[in-house]
Amino acid sequence: MWETKYEKTSGLTDKKLSYCPGCTHGIIHKLVAETLVELGILDRSIAIASVGCSVFSYEFFNCDAQQAPHGRACALATGIKRVLPENIVFTYQGDGDLASIGIAETIHAANRGENITVIFINNAIYGMTGGQMAPTSLIGQKTTTSQDGRDQAHHGSPIKISEMFATIDGVAYLERVAAYDPKHVIKAKNAIKKAFQYQIENKGFTMVEIVSTCPVNWGMKPVDAMKWSKEAMEPVFPLGVFKDKEEE
Amino acid sequence: MAKVLMKGNEAIALAAIKGGVDAFYGYPITPQNEIPEYLSKHLLAAGKVFLQAESEVSAINMVYGAAGAGKRVMTSSSSPGIALKQEGISYIAAAELPCLIVSVMRGGPGLGGIQPSQGDYYQATRGGGNGDYHLIVFAPESIQETIDVIKESFDIADYYRNPVMVLVDGLIGQMMESVDFDRPVKERFLPEKDWATTGTKNHPGRRNVANSLHLDPAALEQHNIHLNEKYKLVKKNETRFELINFDNPKYIIVAYGTMARIARSAIEMLKKEGIEVGMIRPISLFPYPEIAFDQIPESVKGILTCELSMGQMLDDVLIANNGRHKVGFFGRAGGMLPDPEEIVDAIKNFNERVVK
Numbered sequence: 001m002w003e004t005k006y007e008k009t010s011g012l013t014d015k016k017l018s019y020c021p022g023c024t025h026g027i028i029h030k031l032v033a034e035t036l037v038e039l040g041i042l043d044r045s046i047a048i049a050s051v052g053c054s055v056f057s058y059e060f061f062n063c064d065a066q067q068a069p070h071g072r073a074c075a076l077a078t079g080i081k082r083v084l085p086e087n088i089v090f091t092y093q094g095d096g097d098l099a100s101i102g103i104a105e106t107i108h109a110a111n112r113g114e115n116i117t118v119i120f121i122n123n124a125i126y127g128m129t130g131g132q133m134a135p136t137s138l139i140g141q142k143t144t145t146s147q148d149g150r151d152q153a154h155h156g157s158p159i160k161i162s163e164m165f166a167t168i169d170g171v172a173y174l175e176r177v178a179a180y181d182p183k184h185v186i187k188a189k190n191a192i193k194k195a196f197q198y199q200i201e202n203k204g205f206t207m208v209e210i211v212s213t214c215p216v217n218w219g220m221k222p223v224d225a226m227k228w229s230k231e232a233m234e235p236v237f238p239l240g241v242f243k244d245k246e247e248e
Numbered sequence: 249m250a251k252v253l254m255k256g257n258e259a260i261a262l263a264a265i266k267g268g269v270d271a272f273y274g275y276p277i278t279p280q281n282e283i284p285e286y287l288s289k290h291l292l293a294a295g296k297v298f299l300q301a302e303s304e305v306s307a308i309n310m311v312y313g314a315a316g317a318g319k320r321v322m323t324s325s326s327s328p329g330i331a332l333k334q335e336g337i338s339y340i341a342a343a344e345l346p347c348l349i350v351s352v353m354r355g356g357p358g359l360g361g362i363q364p365s366q367g368d369y370y371q372a373t374r375g376g377g378n379g380d381y382h383l384i385v386f387a388p389e390s391i392q393e394t395i396d397v398i399k400e401s402f403d404i405a406d407y408y409r410n411p412v413m414v415l416v417d418g419l420i421g422q423m424m425e426s427v428d429f430d431r432p433v434k435e436r437f438l439p440e441k442d443w444a445t446t447g448t449k450n451h452p453g454r455r456n457v458a459n460s461l462h463l464d465p466a467a468l469e470q471h472n473i474h475l476n477e478k479y480k481l482v483k484k485n486e487t488r489f490e491l492i493n494f495d496n497p498k499y500i501i502v503a504y505g506t507m508a509r510i511a512r513s514a515i516e517m518l519k520k521e522g523i524e525v526g527m528i529r530p531i532s533l534f535p536y537p538e539i540a541f542d543q544i545p546e547s548v549k550g551i552l553t554c555e556l557s558m559g560q561m562l563d564d565v566l567i568a569n570n571g572r573h574k575v576g577f578f579g580r581a582g583g584m585l586p587d588p589e590e591i592v593d594a595i596k597n598f599n600e601r602v603v604k
Contacts, residue, residue: 013455043449046317058457064445066316066458069339072309075301079313080445082297083271083321087447105309108302 011037015059022215022222024179024229025053025121029060031189032092032119035196036063045088046080048073050102052094053127061092071102074109077116088199090117095136096126099159103135106165113170113204117195120161123212124233131217135159138236143217158236162209166242172204174243178211178234180226187239203245211237251428256391257282257421259429260324260350260414263398265290266429269348270319271297273310277329278362279418280352284324304329308336308349315345316458318444320402324350326418327368328359331376337411338377342460344475346405348398349383349413352421355583363583364418364506369560372415373534380472382479383413384486385533387504391425393531396433403436408482409443415533417556419506419585482535489537490529493519497526499595500544500573502565503554504530506585511554514591525595533561538568550574550598554591557581562603576601 011033019025036042042063049058051070058065068076073091081089098106098120109116125143126132133143133150136158140149150158162176173195177188188210195206211233215225241247254262261283264272272287284300291298297314301307307323314321325333330351340347353368355361372385384404388394394416401412445456462468493515503511508529518525526548528540544551551573553565559577569575578594578601580586594601 043452044447046445046447048313055461058459062448062455064447064456066313066445067343067461068312069309069335072305072312072336075306075309076313076316078299078301078306079271079273079310079315079321080317082299082310083314083319084317084446104302105306108306 009034009037011042011062012060013062017060018056019053020216022213022225023053024210024212027179027185028119028121028188028210028212029057031185031192032090033061035189035193039193039196039200041088041196041200044086045090046084048077048089048091050091050093050097052097054092054094054121055128057092071097071100072105073097073102074105074114074116074118078109078112078114081114081116085115088196090119090196092119093121094127095122095124095134099135099161107168110165110168110205110207111170113172115199115202115204117199118207119192120207120209121212122161122209122237123214124158125214125217127214127217138232160237162242165207170205171207171243172245173198173206175241176209176211176237176239178229178239180213180230209237211239251426253424253426254391255282255422255424256394256416257352258286259391259395259427260398260421261286261290262429263395264322264348265294267399267402268320269296269322269402271314271321272323273299273301273307273314273321274323274325275301275304275307275329277326279354279421280324280326280350282421283350304332305335308333311347312336312340312343312345315340315347316343316445318441318446322348322350324352326352326354327356327371330368330371334376337383338375338379338381339460340411341377341381341383342379343458344409345411345458346402346409347411348401348405349411350398351413351415353415353417355581361583362418364556364585365581365583366417366505366507366556367560367581368415369533369555369557372413373536373564381475382534383411384408384482385413385415386488386531387415387533388420388531389505389508389529391420391423392427394420395427395429396431400433403433403438404486406438406441407436408478410478410482415505417506486532487535487537487539488531489540490531491540491543492527492529493524494526494543495524496547497524497545498549499525499598500548500551501525501527501554501591502530502551502561503527504533504561507554507556510586510588511591513588514595517588517592518595523595530561536564536568541568544573548573550576550602552576552578552595552598552601555579556585566603574602577603
């Protein structure tokens with residue numbers, strides 16, 4: 001007698017993921033997709049894909065989707081949610097998309113308290129374009145456009161999105177999590193689930209920042225990348241709940 | 249509803265409501281602010297969506313989202329604001345989503361000025377967004393004509409799944425005229441928006457995706473060909489123009505929008521002096537009414553293009569004329585409006601105006 005203990009979530013399509021080995025996008029896709037299924041909202045969800053490695057996420061999430069211009073995901077999400085308030089609308093954005101070119105769209109969506117969920121993948125680098133410096137790159141981090149390492153005097157410091165967004169009234173829930181080991185993956189899942197639950201309850205803008213990896217562009221083996229995200233990134237981007245409207 | 253006296257921008261807003269607008273997303277800019285101001289009051293009161301975005305860039309992407317969700321959605325702006333919207337406009341055209349964009353032109357380039365201009369003909373017909381795409385562009389000459397075309401625009405956008413731009417200048421936006429909002433609109437068969445991203449529960453078994461990415465060159469070329477076939481159909485069905493005083497003209501003026509109105513006065517003045525001048529008034533700028541030029545009599549001595557710019561539609565006149573007649577140009581720019589006498593003078597001294 002066979003018993004199913006684990007299966008691929010129906011929240012993902014059968015399309016083969018385009019992500020590199022050791023990249024946490026695949027894990028986070030699974031967490032989001034499982035959440036949509038477990039909360040029973042998959043069939044009323046609309047995913048907004050951004051520009052970057054996750055540009056094809058509109059092919060992976062098993063729900064309706066729109067693909068946004070670079071940085072504009074929260075504007076699309078706003079446009080949709082305002083006309084379809086009964087639907088669940090979420091964006092899936094990297095650090096270049098959200099923290100650089102799209103920071104205005106994201107801040108103002110948060111400030112309006114748009115009832116959307118933002119999944120923010122912070123891997124401190126531009127992945128799809130081949131490893132350029134990101135607004136979240138660490139001081140000293142070597143990238144193809146900061147070949148001697150990020151220099152604070154020249155490039156500024158890594159931008160801390162969760163700390164910044166914690167000051168915004170419209171934010172209902174905001175947590176920074178990581179995905180470098182099973183314990184943190186489970187915590188990440190809980191945070192994602194809470195964010196979508198808040199959206200279901202119309203509580204306002206929710207965002208989960210996930211400290212992630214990019215082994216290929218970091219020039220590391222997958223295991224070393226997981227280690228670097230814990231040992232180098234986490235001290236700069238400390239984990240935790242930055243805002244929870246229910247706890248105030 | 250009887251005729252009412254109304255300001256152009258407010259009439260645009262009310263016409264959009266009559267046309268069934270569900271949502272407006274915009275950002276303030278002179279000289280079109282009465283459009284969002286009017287809609288902020290009346291759309292919200294009607295339970296519809298009005299949202300002032302943080303920028304034009306964001307506003308057009310909100311339009312993209314809501315258009316993808318299948319709603320009747322619009323934005324309005326003016327020259328530098330439309331420039332910022334070009335990115336989103338390209339995506340909306342690429343994803344084949346319907347929407348209405350109202351462009352109330354002011355002088356440029358750069359921050360330019362805030363007085364009426366037609367310096368954004370290229371911006372409207374050539375686009376500033378990337379790639380092979382076209383908007384369907386209408387350029388009415390009066391508030392009444394603006395109302396009529398706006399009311400129809402959502403149907404046209406839905407029918408072709410393409411953004412429609414209504415291009416007026418600050419004069420039409422700011423002046424008042426007596427207008428009628430109840431003139432009939434052409435009936436069109438509009439298919440159900442079964443492509444809209446409304447959640448799979450509304451279309452089980454099929455995921456709807458609004459997208460403009462085609463990494464496979466062969467697939468992208470097929471998309472380009474498909475769009476081009478659509479633009480050909482638009483050209484066949486939606487080309488609009490008016491021929492004025494075409495009985496036995498010596499010269500032909502080509503002018504649109506506000507400049508066409510000034511040219512009408514000039515034509516009357518010339519008639520009194522015994523000089524017969526006709527006019528081609530393009531109403532659709534894309535598709536451009538090239539076929540109107542086939543009706544120009546052989547006896548015509550020249551075509552004078554009149555614009556509130558340094559000569560942009562002139563390119564399309566030269567293409568449509570195809571070397572058949574001498575083409576001259578008269579233009580004012582920067583927000584300066586000519587008196588009809590200046591056009592009278594330009595016709596009388598046509599040879600000095602000929603474009604080499």
